[in-house]
Amino acid sequence: MSSIVIADEQVQLVDARNRPCGSAARATMRRLGCWHRATYIVVRNARGEICVQERTLIKETHPGWFDLAAGGVVGAGEAWLPAARRELEEELGIRGVPLVPEGEFRFVEGTLRIFGALFSVTYEGALRLQPEEVAAVRWLSPAEALALQKATPDSRLALQSILQERH
Incomplete structure (x- = not known):
């Protein structure tokens, strides 16, 4: 997906209470700092390791950093679960697996x-990385993932939230 297509993508806008209030192009949402929705999918293997993505250098925020979860912005009129499934398939090629809801933040x-x-x-299957967004992946323990200096702050919060709920 080219950066022009990404910039023009229509995203769901919400108010400060998370109520839908329209849509805007992704570039406009970023420029104006609008409230929006995003999905975060923590991918684990059977050993409990987390799939950590290295972001490409062309990402609009935190290029070259690490994502501790798959996911992305929710499209205009799109619900959470279909957005999560779409993002998981786009970024890692994972589809047809049940997603466990873990809350909101x-x-x-x-x-x-x-x-x-x-x-x-x-x-546990093979991954197919989206070349525009994911440069590489590695499997790390939750502690190792959280210790990464250049982990995106929103995906760090997402992983921390899931880990806290499990204790």
Whole structure:
């Protein structure tokens, strides 16, 4: 997917209480710092390791950093679960597996304002990486993943939220 297509993608906007209030092009949402929704899917293997993605250098936020969860923005009119399934298939090629709902969280950093929906999945199959977004993956223990210095702050919060719920 080219950066022009990504910039024009229509995303679901929400208000500060997470109520839908329209849509905007992704580039407009970023420029204006609008509240929006995003999905976060923590992918584990049978050993409990987390699939950590190295972001490509062309990503619009945190290029070259690490994502501790798959996922992305929710499209205009799209519901959480279909968005999570779409993102998981686009980024890692994983499809047809049940996603476990893990709750929601709110993330604010600078002009980034997100309501995130958390999901998890255990997966042992082959991965097919989306070359525009994922440079490489590695499997790390949750502690190793959280110790990464350049982990995206929203995916760090997503993983921490899931781990806290399990204790």
